[in-house]
Amino acid sequence: xxxxxxxxxxxxxxxxxxxxxxxxxxxxxxxxxxxxxxxxxxxxxxxxxxxxxxxxxxxxxxxxxxxxxxxxxxxxxxxxxxxxxxxxxxxxxxxxxxxxxxxxxxxxxxxxxxxxxxxxxxxxxxxxxxxxxxxxxxxxxxxxxxxxxxxxxxxxxxxxxxxxxxxxxxxxxxxxxxxxxxxxxxxxxxxxxxxxxxxxxxxxxxxxxxxxxxxxxxxxxxxxxxxxxxxxxxxxxxxxxxxxxxxxxxxxxxxxxxxxxxxxxxxxxxxxxx
Amino acid sequence: xxxxxxxxxxxxxxxxxxxxxxxxxxxxxxxxxxxxxxxxxxxxxxxxxxxxxxxxxxxxxxxxxxxxxxxxxxxxxxxxxxxxxxxxxxxxxxxxxxxxxxxxxxxxxxxxxxxxxxxxxxxxxxxxxxxxxxxxxxxxxxxxxxxxxxxxxxxxxxxxxxxxxxxxxxxxxxxxxxxxxxxxxxxxxxxxxxxxxxxxxxxxxxxxxxxxxxxxxxxxxxxxxxxxxxxxxxxxxxxxxxxxxxxxxxxxxxxxxxxxxxxxxxxxxxxxxxxxxxxxxxxxxxxxxxxxxxxxxxxxxxxxxxxxxxxxxxxxxxxxxxxxxxxxxxxxxxxxxxxxxxxxxxxxxxxxxxxxxxxxxxxxxxxxxxxxxxxxxxxxxxxxxxxxxxxxxxxxxxxxxxxxxxxxxxxxxxxxxxxxxxxxxxxxxxxxxxxxxxxxxxxxxxxxxxxxxxxxxxxxxxxxxxxxxxxxxxxxxxxxxxxxxxxxxxxxxxxxxxxxxxxxxxxxxxxxxxxxxxxxxxxxxxxxxxxxxxxxxxxxxxxxxxxxxxxxxxxxxxxxxxxxxxxxxxxxxxxxxxxxxxxxxxxxxxxxxxxxxxxxxxxxxxxxxxxxxxxxxxxxxxxxxxxxxxxxxxxxxxxxxxxxxxxxxxxxxxxxxxxxxxxxxxxxxxxxxxxxxxxxxxxxxxxxxxxxxxxxxxxxxxxxxxxxxxxxxxxxxxxxxx
Numbered sequence: 001x002x003x004x005x006x007x008x009x010x011x012x013x014x015x016x017x018x019x020x021x022x023x024x025x026x027x028x029x030x031x032x033x034x035x036x037x038x039x040x041x042x043x044x045x046x047x048x049x050x051x052x053x054x055x056x057x058x059x060x061x062x063x064x065x066x067x068x069x070x071x072x073x074x075x076x077x078x079x080x081x082x083x084x085x086x087x088x089x090x091x092x093x094x095x096x097x098x099x100x101x102x103x104x105x106x107x108x109x110x111x112x113x114x115x116x117x118x119x120x121x122x123x124x125x126x127x128x129x130x131x132x133x134x135x136x137x138x139x140x141x142x143x144x145x146x147x148x149x150x151x152x153x154x155x156x157x158x159x160x161x162x163x164x165x166x167x168x169x170x171x172x173x174x175x176x177x178x179x180x181x182x183x184x185x186x187x188x189x190x191x192x193x194x195x196x197x198x199x200x201x202x203x204x205x206x207x208x209x210x211x212x213x214x215x216x217x218x219x220x221x222x223x224x225x226x227x228x229x230x231x232x233x234x235x236x237x238x239x240x241x242x243x244x245x246x247x248x249x250x251x252x253x254x255x256x257x258x259x260x261x262x263x264x265x266x267x268x269x270x271x272x273x274x
Numbered sequence: 275x276x277x278x279x280x281x282x283x284x285x286x287x288x289x290x291x292x293x294x295x296x297x298x299x300x301x302x303x304x305x306x307x308x309x310x311x312x313x314x315x316x317x318x319x320x321x322x323x324x325x326x327x328x329x330x331x332x333x334x335x336x337x338x339x340x341x342x343x344x345x346x347x348x349x350x351x352x353x354x355x356x357x358x359x360x361x362x363x364x365x366x367x368x369x370x371x372x373x374x375x376x377x378x379x380x381x382x383x384x385x386x387x388x389x390x391x392x393x394x395x396x397x398x399x400x401x402x403x404x405x406x407x408x409x410x411x412x413x414x415x416x417x418x419x420x421x422x423x424x425x426x427x428x429x430x431x432x433x434x435x436x437x438x439x440x441x442x443x444x445x446x447x448x449x450x451x452x453x454x455x456x457x458x459x460x461x462x463x464x465x466x467x468x469x470x471x472x473x474x475x476x477x478x479x480x481x482x483x484x485x486x487x488x489x490x491x492x493x494x495x496x497x498x499x500x501x502x503x504x505x506x507x508x509x510x511x512x513x514x515x516x517x518x519x520x521x522x523x524x525x526x527x528x529x530x531x532x533x534x535x536x537x538x539x540x541x542x543x544x545x546x547x548x549x550x551x552x553x554x555x556x557x558x559x560x561x562x563x564x565x566x567x568x569x570x571x572x573x574x575x576x577x578x579x580x581x582x583x584x585x586x587x588x589x590x591x592x593x594x595x596x597x598x599x600x601x602x603x604x605x606x607x608x609x610x611x612x613x614x615x616x617x618x619x620x621x622x623x624x625x626x627x628x629x630x631x632x633x634x635x636x637x638x639x640x641x642x643x644x645x646x647x648x649x650x651x652x653x654x655x656x657x658x659x660x661x662x663x664x665x666x667x668x669x670x671x672x673x674x675x676x677x678x679x680x681x682x683x684x685x686x687x688x689x690x691x692x693x694x695x696x697x698x699x700x701x702x703x704x705x706x707x708x709x710x711x712x713x714x715x716x717x718x719x720x721x722x723x724x725x726x727x728x729x730x731x732x733x734x735x736x737x738x739x740x741x742x743x744x745x746x747x748x749x750x751x752x753x754x755x756x757x758x759x760x761x762x763x764x765x766x767x768x769x770x771x772x773x774x775x776x777x778x779x780x781x782x783x784x785x786x787x788x789x790x791x792x793x794x795x796x797x798x799x800x801x802x803x804x805x806x807x808x809x810x811x812x813x814x815x816x817x818x819x820x821x822x823x824x825x826x827x828x829x830x831x832x833x834x835x836x837x838x839x840x841x842x843x844x845x846x847x848x849x850x851x852x853x854x855x856x857x858x859x860x861x862x863x864x865x866x867x868x869x870x871x872x873x874x875x876x877x878x879x880x881x882x883x884x885x886x887x888x889x890x891x892x893x894x895x896x897x898x899x900x901x902x903x904x905x906x907x908x909x910x911x912x913x914x915x916x917x918x919x920x921x922x923x924x925x926x927x928x929x930x931x932x933x934x935x936x937x938x939x940x941x942x943x944x945x946x947x948x949x950x951x952x953x954x955x956x957x958x959x960x961x962x963x964x965x966x967x968x969x970x971x972x973x974x975x976x977x978x979x980x981x982x983x984x985x986x987x988x989x990x991x992x993x994x995x996x
Contacts, residue, residue: 066362066363066364067364142301145336145337145339146308146337148336149312149332149337150308150312183332184364186332186336187361187362187364190336190361
């Protein structure tokens with residue numbers, strides 16, 4: 001991945017990696033990760049696209065201030081300003097996990113900034129983050145909290161999010177644990193987790209049908225954290241949407257099946273631009 | 275078949291509710307266990323106290339959603355916060371925690387839980403900016419790090435039982451942390467002690483090493499010093515063995531400690547010099563005889579009774595502090611032989627020199643006498659005055675010859691002296707008055723006599739000669755005039771510097787100095803000025819006998835003469851004459867008398883020289899005696915034995931061929947002891963006769979003598995005998 005660039009947007013510090021050339025593509029990560037989650041996708045895209053992988057507020061190299069609004073709506077508004085700042089609209093937006101939720105809000109609120117919309121194992125509606133009792137009969141949010149202080153718990157959480165669990169080596173685990181590497185990172189992570197509120201998505205449920213953008217929904221069927229129902233329902237609600245599935249992909253399908261993801265994205269972007 | 279009873283939905287719901295409640299408890303329990311495990315895992319690798327508090331507060335806050343937690347020290351009425359954690363803010367909020375004495379006493383019994391709103395009721399005043407606690411728990415703790423520690427957890431949740439439920443796990447986690455802190459501190463202490471121990475071991479090792487090095491150095495230095503001492507001892511021993519002098523070191527009891535090889539050559543003096551042998555005598559003289567003072571070494575001469583004769587100089591010096599003494603013996607036999615040879619050679623040379631001088635002067639006189647005598651033989655003039663003049667000149671030449679002889683005899687100390695007690699003050703004053711007529715007017719005298727008597731026993735005639743010679747020398751040294759200063763003083767009033775007195779320093783002396791402001795004596799001449807016939811004056815201006823005469827006279831009176839001179843500045847001669855005490859002899863000076871006349875008594879004149887014999891015979895007759903002459907002692911005895919005329923006195927020369935005067939006197943004492951004998955000689959009696967004395971020896975006449983001398987001597991003897 002390229003080196004990080006830091007940009008002040010609305011007095012907030014946003015960090016991003018940018019590489020390649022072509023139509024701009026904005027990659028938005030989810031919770032427990034940051035822009036590194038796209039590290040195996042970017043090489044497949046940067047040959048034809050100007051790929052920008054951003055760290056959300058409270059994550060990675062971006063602002064960790066606890067005084068900020070970490071809600072997905074606020075994050076979406078900050079990214080809209082970011083796209084303006086960079087002057088890259090219209091743009092292909094790809095969102096994973098809560099990044100999918102942010103992408104939905106962007107598509108509904110700022111459709112003119114987008115050339116296309118891609119949702120990879122996204123949150124949606126009120127199905128999130130209410131995955132009921134799974135591991136240790138503890139809610140996922142509780143697991144996330146415990147993950148900040150317990151490497152073992154984080155490892156368990158990550159491992160369960162992969163289809164190919166053998167891929168979780170020390171190097172990859174180190175990238176995830178980097179999210180918790182300091183008190184500031186841990187506090188910011190907890191604040192981000194605490195800011196997750198399904199109200200922000202349920203409030204746009206009705207507007208999903210107004211999205212007039214080429215939309216691709218990628219679903220790893222091995223994702224045990226987010227329900228398949230979310231993707232199915234989004235595919236039903238968003239016009240011109242296409243749902244692609246892969247059985248060997250977990251929640252982090254970018255790690256399980258990066259080629260499949262990258263190929264689908266390129267193909268979709270080309271179609272969308274046609 | 276038992277009919278199946280449809281489940282009661284209410285019961286099922288109740289059961290589910292119970293199960294969920296139980297599940298909740300189990301979850302919490304699982305989290306508690308996880309926290310304990312987590313803390314144990316996280317604290318183990320920590321090595322410092324600071325991160326332990328930080329980790330503890332953060333983990334508890336995050337896990338139990340506690341917005342504010344802190345650790346502090348209990349003071350008199352408050353808590354000093356040392357570590358804090360705030361979950362929802364970046365900055366640590368300002369916090370105040372006041373404790374009443376009641377609350378503090380309560381904490382002595384254990385943890386204190388109070389609701390946020392009623393905290394003050396419990397004596398706890400807690401204010402945290404941005405936090406509205408519903409519950410506050412205070413957990414006291416103690417460890418080596420802090421004996422009055424306290425943890426504070428502020429909870430915002432609505433569940434009033436939340437913190438009471440977590441008390442046990444919180445205390446367990448805190449105990450875990452405190453144990454870890456104790457372990458760390460103990461480890462630190464242990465490490466510090468180990469380090470101290472290592473340092474001490476290292477220091478001791480360094481000290482030991484240093485001490486060992488110092489010891490080695492000291493051993494090497496001592497070895498070196500010992501080698502040096504041994505080397506020095508060997509060198510000293512070698513030097514000692516190579517010394518030509520014999521050296522014997524004695525202990526305080528005069529036992530031989532060591533003796534060198536040269537001592538063996540002194541065997542005639544010392545029989546045995548083996549270590550331990552007591553040395554009491556050296557050459558039959560007791561050791562005490564050789565003892566020197568601490569500052570001066572006295573060398574005593576010891577002659578060994580051996581053949582050839584061996585002469586040693588021996589000195590014994592004490593080593594001080596009863597450390598014994600060292601004896602040094604040096605064989606000076608060869609030196610004595612050489613010295614005697616040298617002295618003999620010098621004497622021969624001096625005699626030769628003296629003889630040459632005498633021959634020269636006498637030749638001149640004789641030459642003149644012979645010319646005058648021949649002139650008289652050839653003189654046909656009937657004028658008797660002419661012959662008388664020549665005769666007077668011959669007599670004058672005879673006086674000069676007699677004067678010359680007197681000077682030589684003075685030098686050789688052969689003059690018959692007539693010493694008498696003289697007060698030099700008066701004598702010098704009178705002599706100066708006489709000398710004033712002899713010296714040029716440009717030269718003047720200064721006489722400075724110290725108060726008191728200055729008595730010496732001296733022949734006044736000779737002393738006058740001394741002063742005359744010195745004064746004339748001084749006046750000649752001051753051709754352009756000047757001052758002759760004569761000083762007179764006693765040694766007891768003003769001693770001379772020690773180097774002017776080589777011995778007899780304690781004796782009393784009268785000093786008489788004659789100083790001039792003349793040309794001085796050249797350095798090269800100074801060693802010879804007292805030698806006879808040595809002169810720096812022009813030919814014809816001096817005989818070279820003046821100072822030699824003075825030297826002889828002074829020596830004859832047991833005195834000394836020293837001089838100091840500087841060219842161009844002048845010369846000072848100082849006579850040292852032994853001081854005397856007593857009453858002055860009566861002044862015998864009187865009006866000139868005619869020589870006493872004899873009464874035809876027969877005097878036998880014995881003289882080998884015919885001229886002198888004849889003259890003496892004539893002279894005796896002129897003095898009123900009758901005279902018979904004999905040419906030697908044998909002839910004289912014959913005449914005495916044969917003549918019928920009574921010989922009343924024998925006047926004999928001493929040195930004659932055949933029987934001399936002394937033998938004659940001796941023989942006459944045997945044959946005719948009543949006849950007094952008067953011996954005449956150019957030599958002093960102690961020299962010529964070796965201290966000869968005989969009852970018939972009436973007087974000793976020193977040649978040349980005056981007519982008056984002879985007349986007085988004869989008259990005294992014969993008047994006494996008659």
